[in-house]
Structures are given as structure tokens and as C-alpha cells.
Amino acid sequence: xxxxxxxxxxxxxxxxxxxxxxxxxxxxxxxxxxxxxxxxxxxxxxxxxxxxxxxxxxxxxxxxxxxxxxxxxxxxxxxxxxxxxxxxxxxxxxxxxxxxxxxxxxxxxxxxxxxxxxxxxxxxxxxxxxxxxxxxx
Numbered sequence: 001x002x003x004x005x006x007x008x009x010x011x012x013x014x015x016x017x018x019x020x021x022x023x024x025x026x027x028x029x030x031x032x033x034x035x036x037x038x039x040x041x042x043x044x045x046x047x048x049x050x051x052x053x054x055x056x057x058x059x060x061x062x063x064x065x066x067x068x069x070x071x072x073x074x075x076x077x078x079x080x081x082x083x084x085x086x087x088x089x090x091x092x093x094x095x096x097x098x099x100x101x102x103x104x105x106x107x108x109x110x111x112x113x114x115x116x117x118x119x120x121x122x123x124x125x126x127x128x129x130x131x132x133x134x135x136x137x
Contacts, residue, residue, distance in 0.1 A: 005080070009064075009069050010065050023107045024054065026104075088114070090111075
């Protein structure tokens, strides 16, 4: 995997970190029923449950960067594609909800960061041919 692709993956994880902070600060866990349910599985305090879940997501992202992505493991492309698709859907979902309300929706400010980084990563992954660029670091 090319150095540029690895850096864009890391950028995507950092965008998710910013997005998680925005969601937490805006009380996203109180707005969307599935989010309320998930955080309730982790803690009786919704804010704590949300913080734990989002810390886990971002932590997994950094672990993915450190282990398969940065090391050039053969799973790196698949991992990168999964993150690109999930974050594109995440960003698009927040943007769609904000547009449907014609108002701010928690997570909408950082959603374009997710979309941009996810699309950029997908373009780089698509351009690489048959894993020919799978050199470590």
C-alpha cells in the first residue's frame, strides 16, 4: 500500500475522531434511538456509554492503521475499503438527516470531513492495481 494511501487512511480515522467529539458535544446519543439503545448496553449513563463506544471505534481505527495498514499486511486493502465505505455511509447519513430537517443535526459539521476522506481513500484504493503497490512504509 502506498504511503499516500496509508496517510489518507490515518486522516480518515482522525476525521472520525473529530466527528465523535462533535457527536458527543452535541448530544447525538440523545437524538437517535439506535444510538440511545447502543449506549444503554454499555452504561446507564448515556454520555459515558457513548464515550466508551466512540473511544473503541476510534481506537480500532488507530489499531487498523498501526497493524494491517502501516505494516502493509495483505489484509490492509480490505480493511481500508471497509473503513472507506462505513465512513462514507456515516457522513452521508448525518448530512442527509441535516438536509431533511434543513437544520443542524448532531455530527453534520464534521460529516463532510468523513465523506471527503472516505472518497479520497476509495479513489486511491481504486487506482492501485492488483496490490502492486503493497510495499511496507
